[in-house]
Amino acid sequence: xxxxxxxxxxxxxxxxxxxxxxxxxxxxxxxxxxxxxxxxxxxxxxxxxxxxxxxxxxxxxxxxxxxxxxxxxxxxxxxxxxxxxxxxxxxxxxxxxxxxxxxxxxxxxxxxxxxxxxxxxxxxxxxxxxxxxxxxxxxxxxxxxxxxxxxxxxxxxxxxxxxxxxxxxxxxxxxxxxxxxxxxxxxxxxxxxxxxxxxxxxxxxxxxxxxxxxxxxxxxxxxxxxxxxxxxxxxxxxxxxxxxxxxxxxxxxxxxxxxxxxxxxxxxxxxxxxxx
Amino acid sequence: xxxxxxxxxxxxxxxxxxxxxxxxxxxxxxxxxxxxxxxxxxxxxxxxxxxxxxxxxxxxxxxxxxxxxxxxxxxxxxxxxxxxxxxxxxxxxxxxxxxxxxxxxxxxxxxxxxxxxxxxxxxxxxxxxxxxxxxxxxxxxxxxxxxxxxxxxxxxxxxxxxxxxxxxxxxxxxxxxxxxx
Numbered sequence: 290x291x292x293x294x295x296x297x298x299x300x301x302x303x304x305x306x307x308x309x310x311x312x313x314x315x316x317x318x319x320x321x322x323x324x325x326x327x328x329x330x331x332x333x334x335x336x337x338x339x340x341x342x343x344x345x346x347x348x349x350x351x352x353x354x355x356x357x358x359x360x361x362x363x364x365x366x367x368x369x370x371x372x373x374x375x376x377x378x379x380x381x382x383x384x385x386x387x388x389x390x391x392x393x394x395x396x397x398x399x400x401x402x403x404x405x406x407x408x409x410x411x412x413x414x415x416x417x418x419x420x421x422x423x424x425x426x427x428x429x430x431x432x433x434x435x436x437x438x439x440x441x442x443x444x445x446x447x448x449x450x451x452x453x454x455x456x457x458x459x460x461x462x463x464x465x466x467x468x469x470x471x472x473x474x475x476x477x478x479x480x481x482x483x484x485x486x487x488x489x490x491x492x493x494x495x496x497x498x499x500x501x502x503x504x505x506x507x508x509x510x511x512x513x514x515x516x517x518x519x520x521x522x523x524x525x526x527x528x529x530x531x532x533x534x535x536x537x538x539x540x541x542x543x544x545x546x547x548x549x550x551x552x553x554x555x556x557x558x559x560x561x562x563x564x565x
Numbered sequence: 566x567x568x569x570x571x572x573x574x575x576x577x578x579x580x581x582x583x584x585x586x587x588x589x590x591x592x593x594x595x596x597x598x599x600x601x602x603x604x605x606x607x608x609x610x611x612x613x614x615x616x617x618x619x620x621x622x623x624x625x626x627x628x629x630x631x632x633x634x635x636x637x638x639x640x641x642x643x644x645x646x647x648x649x650x651x652x653x654x655x656x657x658x659x660x661x662x663x664x665x666x667x668x669x670x671x672x673x674x675x676x677x678x679x680x681x682x683x684x685x686x687x688x689x690x691x692x693x694x695x696x697x698x699x700x701x702x703x704x705x706x707x708x709x710x711x712x713x714x715x716x717x718x719x720x721x722x723x724x725x726x727x728x729x730x731x732x733x734x735x736x737x738x739x740x741x742x743x744x745x746x
Contacts, residue, residue, distance in 0.1 A: 292602060293588050293609075300584060300610045301577070304617040310577040314620065496578065500570035506577070522578065524571060546567060 311506040317466035322439035323415055325468045329443035330411045332462065333450045337404050340457065345400040349456040350449070351385070353392055358449055359407050360395035364388025366410035369442065372428035373417045373435070380427035387429070414442065440475045441564055443468055448535040448565035463528045469503025473527050476534040476562060477507050483558040484511045494520045495555055499527040511555070521549035536563040568630060572620035580617050583630065588613070590631050591638040598642035608645070612637045655735070687737040694718075695730035702727055 308314065320328070340355065349358040365388055368379045379387070395403045422435040433441065443464070451461050464472060477497065495509040504527035524546040525533075532538040533556065540556035571579035588609055595608035612634060616623065623633050688699055694716070701712045713723035 292606065293592060296588070296592075296606050296609060297584060300588070300613045301581065303610055304580055304614045305577060307614050308618045309575070311575045313574050314618070496576075498571050498574050498576045498579075500567075500574045504574045506571075506575045524567065524576075 311508075313470075313503075313505045315502070317470040317503050320467045320471070321420065322436035322443075322471060323418055323420075325443040325471045326411070326439045326446070327415060328465050328468050329446040329450075330408070332465070333446045334404075334408060336450055336453060336459070336462075337407075340400070340453075342400065344457045345403075347456045350452045355453050355456055356395045356398070356400055356403050357392040358452060359403050360392035361385070361388045362446070362449060363395075363403075363407050363410045364391030365442075365445065366407070366414050367391065368428060369414050369438065370410075370417050372426045372438075373414075377427065379429070381430050384429040414439075437475055437478075440471045444472050444475070444531070444535060444564040447472070447531070448537060451537065464503065464531070466502035469527055469531065470505070472531050473499050473503055473505065476531065476559070476564065477509070479562055479564075480555070480559055481509055481511055483562050484555065487554070487558045487561050493551075496520065496522045498522070498524040499530050500524060501527045503527045521547065521551050521555065523547050523552060523555060530559070533559050534562045535565040536560050537565070566625045569620050569623050569625060572617065580613070583616070583634075584613060587631050587634050591634045594635040594638040595642040598639060598646060604645060605642070608638050608641045611641055684734070687734050690737060691730055691733055695726050695733065698723060698726040699730045699734075 337359065345356045346354050349355045353361060365384070368382070368384075368387055371379045418435055418439065424435055426433055426435060426438050428438065431438075431441070447462070447464050447468075453459075454461055463469065477499075480495075480497075493510070493512045495507075495511055497507045497509060499505055499507075525543060529538065529543055529545075533540065533543055540553065540560055543556065545552070545556070568579050568583055572583070591609045591612050592605055595605035595612075596602065599605050599608070615637065616634070623630060627633075688696055691699065697716055698709075698712050701707045701715060702709065707715070709723045709727060710720055712727070713720040716723065718726075
């Protein structure tokens with residue numbers, strides 16, 4: 290055994306004692322889920338404030354123009370508030386169908402009114418939650434804790450902010466690192482369920498490395514051991530990973546470094562989360 | 566670049582990969598300066614712990630990770646050598662100042678004379694208050710209370726002047742010993 294082979298274990302143990310594995314450096318500031326939603330909403334609002342009248346009429350997503358998309362978000366906030374109030378009617382309704390009326394209602398309105406109504410809807414959501422709220426909320430086919438629901442809201446605002454940016458020709462934005470950290474943690478937490486649901490033959494064990502601010506390293510068990518080496522290493526930028534999870538980039542277009550088998554199944558499952 | 570990003574993300578496998586690929590570079594760099602394997606291994610450990618805790622200090626635009634680790638190991642090794650030299654100089658001075666149990670040899674007497682001369686020169690470089698305190702305490706063997714009484718200052722002031730004087734003397738004598746041919 291060479292000197293360096295003997296030294297290897299000592300160096301690794303000393304390193305991991307000095308800095309815990311999995312934790313990114315620099316570490317993003319720790320914030321609450323409602324703060325994440327507030328920050329995402331503030332970023333969205335800054336974008337809306339800079340739009341011209343013509344921008345509001347540009348096609349943005351599906352059959353919606355920018356104003357209609359903001360209307361969709363108003364509808365989502367109203368559904369969230371109903372769910373928080375215990376209305377079971379919104380538990381399994383479709384996320385898009387249920388907000389179509391709110392989206393269409395924006396047609397012909399002054400953009401400032403749409404913007405004001407959306408901002409008010411976000412404030413109403415934030416007022417409807419409080420710290421330490423441990424309820425499980427049923428909405429749009431999801432069962433989530435209140436905190437997870439708020440992070441999903443931040444996820445959706447960021448995804449649609451970038452839909453609008455794309456529509457008006459503005460550069461894409463990245464979430465604040467503290468918001469991104471919550472978004473990536475939630476997406477990682479949901480990934481094993483997505484793999485299980487899609488049954489896409491993903492790897493058994495995933496070593497997922499999300500690089501950049503708001504990233505981190507995760508080891509996930511995605512299925513029962515199959516008695517063979519099917520450990521997968523996946524390295525991807527944290528923001529790109531969120532684009533995948535928001536279904537805004539196809540797995541094939543993702544700049545990803547991988548080693549092992551089963552990557553296609555994992556990436557397809559991540560995209561199926563469609564947190565937008 | 567990717568390895569550095571993985572290290573920043575807390576990926577311990579990246580650390581293992583870097584170790585397997587580049588520990589030899591760091592080790593050889595340290596060994597070249599130190600000449601002793603055990604201490605060179607300590608340097609390798611320090612360098613890798615530092616890389617793991619502060620991967621952002623590596624700037625890929627300035628050079629390869631291999632070069633970065635080699636330079637870090639070399640700097641760390643040189644720091645250790647300097648620190649050893651300073652410690653050895655302090656020990657040597659202390660030995661010279663402590664009276665020997667056996668009778669002095671002619672060589673000891675010459676060395677003692679040289680040391681005494683060096684100490685007196687260093688004392689002359691002290692500020693007035695500190696020099697006076699040292700002369701009374703160490704050359705005339707007075708207590709700090711006597712020093713305080715004779716120089717007309719509170720006992721606390723006499724104490725702090727002696728402490729500061731000793732710090733100054735240590736620096737001055739260190740410098741002389743390190744600069745000696």
